[in-house]
Amino acid sequence: MIENRLQLIIPADRIQQRVAEMGAQISSDYPEAEPLLLAGVLKGAWVFLADLARAISRPVTIDFLHTSSYGEGNTSSGEAKLVRDLDTSIEGMHVLLVEDIVDTGVTLDYLMRVLSQRRPRSLAIASFLDKPSRRQRQVDIRYRGFEVPNQFVVGYGLDFAGSYRNLPDLCAIREE
Ligand code: IMP
Numbered sequence: 001m002i003e004n005r006l007q008l009i010i011p012a013d014r015i016q017q018r019v020a021e022m023g024a025q026i027s028s029d030y031p032e033a034e035p036l037l038l039a040g041v042l043k044g045a046w047v048f049l050a051d052l053a054r055a056i057s058r059p060v061t062i063d064f065l066h067t068s069s070y071g072e073g074n075t076s077s078g079e080a081k082l083v084r085d086l087d088t089s090i091e092g093m094h095v096l097l098v099e100d101i102v103d104t105g106v107t108l109d110y111l112m113r114v115l116s117q118r119r120p121r122s123l124a125i126a127s128f129l130d131k132p133s134r135r136q137r138q139v140d141i142r143y144r145g146f147e148v149p150n151q152f153v154v155g156y157g158l159d160f161a162g163s164y165r166n167l168p169d170l171c172a173i174r175e176e
Contacts, residue, residue, distance in 0.1 A: 005173055005174045006154070006164075006167075006171040006172070006173055007171055007172045007173075007174075008169055008170075008171055009148065009151075009153060009169075009170045009171055009172050010146060010169065010170040011169050012156075012168035012169050015145075015156060015168075015169070015170065016051070018145050018146065019048070019051045019052055019055055019128075019145065020055045022052060022055065022126065022143050022145060023052055023054075023055020023056045023057070024055070024057075025143065026052075026056050026096065026126065026143060027056050027057045027058050030058065030094055032058045032059070034094055034121065035059075035061065035092075035093045035094065036058065036059070036060045036061070036093070036094045036095075036096065037060070037061050037062070037063060037088070037090060037093050037094065037095045037096070038052070038053055038056075038060050038061070038062050038063075038096050038098050039063050039064070039065060039086060039090075039095055039096065039097050039098060039115075040062065040063070040064045040065075040098045041064075041065060041066070041067060041097065041098065041099045041100070041107065041108075041111070042064050042065065042066040042067075042084065043066070043157075043159070043165070044099070044100030044101065044157045044158050044159065044165075045098050045099050045100045045128070045157060046157055046165075047156050047157035047165070048098060048100060048128040048145070048156065048157055049062070049098045052098060052126065061088070063086045063087055063088050064084070064086070065082060065084055065085055065086050065111070066082070066083045066084035067080045067081065067082055067083060067107050067110070067111065068080070068081060068083050069081075069106065069107070078104075078106060078136070079106065079110070080106050080107045080109075080110035080111070081110075082111075082114065089118070090115060090118050090119075090120045091118060091119045091120065092119070092120070092121050093120055093121055094120065094121050094122045095115060095120040095121075095122065095123045095124075096124055096125070096126050096143075097111055097112070097115070097123070097124070097125045097126070098126050098127075099125065099126070099127045099128070100127070100128050100129065100156075100157050100158050101127065101128065101129040101130070101131060101148075101153070101158060102125075102127045102129070102130050102131065102132075102135075102139055102141055103131045103134050103135075104134050104135060104136040104137065105135045105136055105137035105138065105139040106136060106137055108125055108127075108137075108139045109137035109138075109139055112125070112139070124140075124142040124143070125139065125140065125141045125142055125143070126141075126142065126143035126144075127141050127143070127144055127145065128145040128146070128156065128157070129144075129145060129146055129147075129148050129153065129158075129170075130144045130145075130146070130147045130148070131147075131148050131149075131150060132147065133149065133150040134150060146170075148170075151172040152172065152173050153170055153171065153172050153173070154167065154170075154171055154172075154173050155167030155168070155169050155170045155171050156168065156169070156170050158170070160173050
């Protein structure tokens with residue numbers, strides 16, 4: 001049951017279908033003998049990462065990092081910072097940054113700059129959602145689940161004030 005302030009944008013079965021396609025594409029793009037690390041950006045990417053990892057049919061390792069934006073509110077203030085780093089070295093590894101949504105692009109622009117200095121074998125982005133209308137920094141998204149319009153969306157890992165991450169569907173929320 002979806003509450004009044006939520007509007008269904010992408011149903012769970014369509015999400016699962018798209019994530020399966022992305023997993024198949026990633027499985028065929030990376031040589032099986034070469035190590036692939038899925039680096040999930042907390043907190044929003046945890047649901048997408050869990051499903052994407054199981055849709056990938058080759059070995060992967062998994063780690064997490066956590067960023068926050070400077071300032072208050074749900075939108076980026078223009079700068080990101082790392083509040084939890086990866087546990088492992090990425091030197092010589094293929095690294096796929098797994099994110100929930102690319103909005104302004106500030107977070108991933110920052111993470112790509114930080115991680116590329118650590119000499120990974122390759123570094124690319126898989127994002128569940130892309131909201132290009134608000135972009136401030138150019139970000140190259142190699143694997144993109146869905147493009148969304150300029151609405152605040154929740155569910156499938158994405159939150160509003162900490163809630164709604166467990167919704168299986170993606171919904172738009174009216175902010176009151
Ligand atoms: P950025 O603006 O691309 O740096 O995105 C920063 C973060 O803002 C994302 O990782 C999300 O956690 C959050 N965010 C941006 N748009 C939305 C949205 O529509 N719903 C929920 N979170 C969002």
